[in-house]
Every structure is written in structure tokens, then in C-alpha cells.
Amino acid sequence: MTPPSAKAVVKGKATQTSFIVNVSFAFAVSAYPTEAKKSLNGETGKTLPSGKKYNHAMDTPDPNAERMARFLAGDKTANGAFLAGVLTTGIYCLPACPARKPLPGNVVFVDTPAEAKARGLRACKRCRPDEFYAGRHPDRQRLTALAEAVRRNPGAWAHASDIAAASPWGTTKCAALFRAHYGLTPAAFLTQARVQAATRLLRLPRQPVLEAGFAVGFDSASAFYRCFRQAVGCAPGEYRKRG
Numbered sequence: 001m002t003p004p005s006a007k008a009v010v011k012g013k014a015t016q017t018s019f020i021v022n023v024s025f026a027f028a029v030s031a032y033p034t035e036a037k038k039s040l041n042g043e044t045g046k047t048l049p050s051g052k053k054y055n056h057a058m059d060t061p062d063p064n065a066e067r068m069a070r071f072l073a074g075d076k077t078a079n080g081a082f083l084a085g086v087l088t089t090g091i092y093c094l095p096a097c098p099a100r101k102p103l104p105g106n107v108v109f110v111d112t113p114a115e116a117k118a119r120g121l122r123a124c125k126r127c128r129p130d131e132f133y134a135g136r137h138p139d140r141q142r143l144t145a146l147a148e149a150v151r152r153n154p155g156a157w158a159h160a161s162d163i164a165a166a167s168p169w170g171t172t173k174c175a176a177l178f179r180a181h182y183g184l185t186p187a188a189f190l191t192q193a194r195v196q197a198a199t200r201l202l203r204l205p206r207q208p209v210l211e212a213g214f215a216v217g218f219d220s221a222s223a224f225y226r227c228f229r230q231a232v233g234c235a236p237g238e239y240r241k242r243g
């Protein structure tokens with residue numbers, strides 16, 4: 001297979017310089033499970049009754065392409081969000097590792113050092129990812145707890161701004177953390193959580209469609225139908241009928 005190559009312009013934040021990297025999007029998409037695909041209560045990649053795959057990443061760029069861009073740019077803010085395994089050397093690195101960047105085709109992205117080790121990779125001696133992860137990362141823990149709270153009961157969060165308000169951070173940092181860890185803005189994360197919760201409700205027997213939408217926090221029928229269709233690929237009523 002010869003995946004087509006696409007050119008992506010990546011802006012190096014630290015230096016304010018732009019450079020061009022070759023990113024094989026086809027490879028990235030086919031070889032790596034995306035953050036979005038494996039998120040949310042293991043319901044991902046589920047084949048819907050319509051035969052369509054649930055698409056979480058509808059309104060966001062492909063998270064793996066984004067990871068690749070951040071890795072190649074040596075983005076320090078990506079440290080802790082994911083790890084890059086280099087298949088040719090058998091090591092795994094923090095995204096901002098100062099070592100020379102490998103060819104994109106030789107990189108796999110994983111979420112934790114344990115996952116990297118399970119793939120037979122060793123920790124890089126330059127960026128020392130294990131030490132980084134062994135350190136305290138209160139932000140990461142708080143973010144996970146916050147994200148879980150949103151997923152558990154999205155109806156309790158009227159607006160995306162409530163997420164930042166409930167966090168120990170300001171709006172900007174909160175949004176940056178969500179983007180780094182989930183590849184989504186808090187608003188998109190909340191919408192995703194609402195749609196997910198709605199699909200759970202709609203699988204219950206005799207669940208009224210509109211009530212499901214309001215229960216998960218949509219404030220209008222039109223917003224519910226639009227977001228649901230965008231993410232799932234069919235109307236909520238259709239989903240319930242087929243479920």
C-alpha cells in the first residue's frame with residue numbers, strides 16, 4: 001500500500017518559525033486508533049444499526065495528525081498528553097524530546113508508558129518519559145476527574161463555560177488541557193458527552209426521544225437533532241427504532 005502523502009504546515013510555537021513536514025495522513029488514520037475512537041465508555045467504533053460507524057471526530061481535525069504535527073514541532077505543551085514510540089529504535093519519547101525526529105511512518109502514538117512497554121518499547125534516555133510520568137501531574141488528574149464528571153452527567157453542565165468554572169484553571173488553560181488530552185474544545189467535548197449519553201438513553205425501552213435530548217443537556221430540539229445527526233449519522237428517533 002502506498003498511502004498518499006499530504007503536506008501539512010506546522011507552526012513551531014516556541015520559535016515562531018514555520019516549517020513544512022510530510023505527514024502521511026492515510027498512514028496515520030489507518031495505523032493508529034484515534035483518541036476519539038477509543039474514548040467514552042468503550043462505546044467507540046461501535047457499528048450503529050444503520051451500518052455506519054459512530055463518528056466522534058466529526059468537527060475536529062484527526063487527533064493523530066494533530067499529534068504528529070505537535071510531535072514533529074517539539075511542542076512542549078504536548079508532554080504528558082501522549083507518547084511517541086519509534087519503531088525503528090524501539091524507544092518511546094515525550095512529544096518534545098530534543099532527539100532528532102524520526103520519519104513519521106516509524107512512529108506510533110500511545111497514551112501511557114505502560115502501553116508503550118506493552119508494545120516492547122523502552123523509555124528514551126534523553127527525555128526520560130518515565131520520570132516525567134512518575135512526577136506529580138495534578139493537572140492531568142484533575143482534568144480526568146472533570147472529564148469523567150462531564151461524561152457521567154452531561155445534563156448537569158448547561159454551558160461549556162461551566163466546565164472551566166468548575167476547574168481550577170482559567171478558560172484558556174482549561175481549553176488548552178482539553179485540546180491536549182482529548183483533541184477537543186470543552187464545548188465539543190460537552191456536545192460529544194451529550195450525544196453519547198443520549199445514545200445510552202435511546203437504547204432504553206420506551207424512551208421518549210425529545211426527553212432524552214433535554215435530559216442530556218441540549219436546550220433545544222433543533223440543537224439535539226443537529227448534533228446527534230452530525231455525530232451519529234442519523235436522527236435520534238431513527239437510532240432508537242433501529243436500536
Ligand SMILES: [Zn+2]
Pocket residue numbers: 092093094097098099124125126127128
Ligand atoms: Zn526522547
